[in-house]
Amino acid sequence: MDDKLMLMIPGPTPVPEQVLLALAKHPIGHRSSDFAPIMAEVTQGLKWLHQTQNDLLILAASGTGAMEAGIINFLSPGDRVLVGSNGKFGDRWAQICEVYGLTVDRITAEWGKPLDPEQFRAQLEADTDKQIKAVIVTHSETSTGVLNDLETINRYVKAHGQALIIVDAVTSLGAINVPIDEWGLDVVASGSQKGYMLPPGLGFVAVGAKAWDAYATAKLPRFYLDLGKYRKEVAKNSHPFTPPVNMFFALQVALRMMQKEGLENIFARHQRQTSATRAAMKALNLPLFAPDHAASPAITAIAPVGVDAEQIRSIVKKRFDIAMAGGQDHLKGKIFRVGHLGFVSDRDILTAISALEAALLDLNYDFTPGAGVAAAAKMLTT
């Protein structure tokens, strides 16, 4: 049905009406006194959301652009980096490192399984001459719905003492606790179309003092992604290039909404919806792709047996106007993914599960009709 699409994918995510309307305002000049207070407010709001006093830099770029900036500003050709890779995005950060001539050691896990922090510990402890310059970790792996144990991995990085920790928080920031200052995360990158309740178009990078020290001697070439330029301008409530001013209007509104809801409530909402979604899948005999102890708060991946993932997605989309995501790369056709990230209410979870049940009925899948909705409802109301 036209204009009736409901997004249950891990980005773009749904956007509130008041944010959309802010997006539709006439642009203003980015070098004018009109823009500076907006820049000041959104920067402060982002620091609140990121739980940090570090520099918070806003790029016109996707999450990949933000993450590339988070890597290339702090390293030099030949530098050794440890990259956690257990999905499409971990793989991508390793690729970026290779493109820039870094020496990459991958720590891998099967897609759908979390990275083992002990493997990081072993490599970091063995590095007695401190050759590892950075450890790159994807917090919530969007391609599999796995949440990696960032807190533990980061503890081993801190024990190493030298390496920076560079975090892909693209689908974790705004969904689950990422206490940048408390944990001492050096570089944290994310994107607007995820937990921020915004359309795609902005990338965010939080940069701490130790990373800026590395920046001073880092030699990889960059200009548009040169975070030093952003840092210099944000100190004047300005921006080095022409920022997408309409997205800044929208960001301003979205951050005010998030501040009103409060960090604890936002995290609790994502946790509740994750639990409800997972409980529903179990009640429907649909195997979860990620284990309970490593479940992303943003996205649940399901690996159905005896029923086709793509057929489920197709029916849910065509009959009920709900977009769910498919598998990527070698998981195409093997899993489907339900996003519950950003502007998602408990009602949306019930809606998605009930539509999923309808599709399963249509496909003659063996399950107890109503069991998924009941299981989700129970998690949402208790």
Place this chain on the structure above:
Amino acid sequence: MDDKLMLMIPGPTPVPEQVLLALAKHPIGHRSSDFAPIMAEVTQGLKWLHQTQNDLLILAASGTGAMEAGIINFLSPGDRVLVGSNGKFGDRWAQICEVYGLTVDRITAEWGKPLDPEQFRAQLEADTDKQIKAVIVTHSETSTGVLNDLETINRYVKAHGQALIIVDAVTSLGAINVPIDEWGLDVVASGSQKGYMLPPGLGFVAVGAKAWDAYATAKLPRFYLDLGKYRKEVAKNSHPFTPPVNMFFALQVALRMMQKEGLENIFARHQRQTSATRAAMKALNLPLFAPDHAASPAITAIAPVGVDAEQIRSIVKKRFDIAMAGGQDHLKGKIFRVGHLGFVSDRDILTAISALEAALLDLNYDFTPGAGVAAAAKMLTT
């Protein structure tokens, strides 16, 4: 007055209501069948606007990001490039080249004067062993309102036979004729907040066959700005990263509007408004910063004598809610700039000139009240 701002700066430029409303639509999935037809339509529309069959690639980036992509995808460390520099943006492209370790020869002209094509000819003719790999030219120099003679410079590049021509068309595309295929322009970059009647947030790069040949062996590192990735995906009506889907909705509407108006009419409108603005300044005894034969169709810079540029801008903004641009870098306080680019009607020119006259009256400047409006009106109506 709140919500009454009128943009007469060289970007962001005014955006039509129907484009703003498209921006406020709910996002869709960029990997869905909903997105592919939009990608197909805007790519075709952009090819029409660029007068080319070359690949047309859309980046989530500012014009600088697009231009950096246009440079770094086709060159290798140490490559010799000629960079035309007669303003802030020409300087910036030279800086980017230096950051990436290219060997840069600058061809300069005083800010406010056009580049001399004969200097390009001399260097290109002297390069008998074909060491010059690219010539980088800013078509319309936004910082000064100068239009460089791209057609002639390009003719000398073609005579050289080897070098690519890489064009910053950020404030010329959509304002004046840039016939990419007819002239054989290898790489042309621009940005959404200029002639496209859109807010900032998208960059565009048109890439021809000769540039793709260079891409095959070019060694500068890139990932987010790797145009090969965009080329591969656009062939499938897709995008390598998460594109700003709302900006694509807006682009779709803006391109339809431009196609309805027609290229000839769009160019004629910009030319007429440029002539009217310049005639008004002459009638007001306000010295034009760029000579008539090198006047940008997008922006007119004025270097007032006996009256302060910043005071003019301040009064026009505070009393009449019109944003005009100031000078950049060493021109700060010395010039002001009137943008007439994109969604600007003849009425806007009359409005801007009449407000400017009011400011001049307020500042006791010596001029004939009404002379500017009369001169502009004459150019607009004959």
